[in-house]
Amino acid sequence: MAQRDSLLCAFDALLEPGRFKDYGPNGLQVEGRAQVRRLVSGVTASLAFLQAAAEDGADAVFVHHGLFWRGQDGRVTGWMKQRLALLLANDISLFAYHLPLDAHPELGNNARFGLQLGLAADGRFGEQDLGFIGRRVDGTAFADTRQLAQHAELALGRRVTAVEGARGPIERIAWCTGGAQGYFEAAIAAGADAFLTGEISEPQTHYARECAVTFIACGHHATERYGAPAVAARVASQLGIEHRFIDIDNPA
Structure with a gap:
């Protein structure tokens, strides 16, 4: 088991988000339970991915494409409401790293x-x-x-x-x-x-x-199927927690 804040520190130390000018916030985007036993990684925080992660018993998820982007509509309606509602109802933390995950020289x-x-x-x-x-x-x-x-x-x-x-x-x-x-x-x-x-x-x-x-x-x-599981597996191993990668098919 690890603390949620320990995951954030580990991800930040590895990916150094402060070095990048990005299109949205990197790090903890949605706060869930304080203790994490199981981390699930994926490419995008889509509803299908979040549902699969919840069914898999995730305490936290780690993705490349999070929920929040510069210039988007700030209202919590439609697909945004559905995704946030699922995270909050299951008390799952969402960690998202965009350009820092692209750029890491070994795991990105x-x-x-x-x-x-x-x-x-x-x-x-x-x-x-x-x-x-x-x-x-x-x-x-x-x-x-x-x-x-x-x-x-x-x-x-x-x-x-x-x-x-x-x-x-x-x-x-x-x-x-x-x-x-x-x-x-x-x-x-x-x-x-x-x-x-x-x-x-x-x-x-x-x-x-x-x-x-x-x-x-x-x-x-x-x-972009390869960076998220590599980084999540590294951090999960460091902190002694479980990890699984769930890939949701996308033809794009």
């Missing part, structure tokens, strides 16, 4: 996404140094965009959207999980042959073709 979404794809980072790029750039762990290059896309699909267990830009072998690969399509130009400037992220918007197709740098969108949820 980008680090774990790279590990899943067999990539090793040797540099950072982009705003707040969130983007990772490097090569395959084994030192080999991908023959072309098609081979890289097939490799990503096999590693992630889902289809990807690939726009061929690189005309030849792909050695230098940049990546940033989630909705980081806006980092593509910074990845190009950093010398990448290809950039992998979660989503694609209209401009990226043209940048890929005109700059000869491949762009691959692997899915927002699919690229």
Whole structure:
């Protein structure tokens, strides 16, 4: 058993949220019971996830996408009421870390996404140094965009959207999980042959073709399934409490 405040201190010490300018509050977003025996992690604090966590006996949950974001409607109605009501009725604490969870060099979404794809980072790029750039762990290059896309699909267990830009072998690969399509130009400037992220918007197709740098969108949820369980497992082990990761399917 651990104290709720001990979890907050452990998460803050590991993820250093004060270093980041973020889109919402990082840390304890909803206060539940003071003592925690079981921690459940997930990607998003959706109603389906919170229901599953409550059924699993969670005293606290740890997610990447919390409930509160800058500029959102502040009224507690509809889906917000449902999610908060479930947390409060079950006295479950909600811990959420957004950019700090993306950025952690070992346990974060980008680090774990790279590990899943067999990539090793040797540099950072982009705003707040969130983007990772490097090569395959084994030192080999991908023959072309098609081979890289097939490799990503096999590693992630889902289809990807690939726009061929690189005309030849792909050695230098940049990546940033989630909705980081806006980092593509910074990845190009950093010398990448290809950039992998979660989503694609209209401009990226043209940048890929005109700059000869491949762009691959692997899915927002699919690229961010790895950081939350890694961090939660580390903290749970440190504090001697139970942990389980619950993944709610999301095609986005």
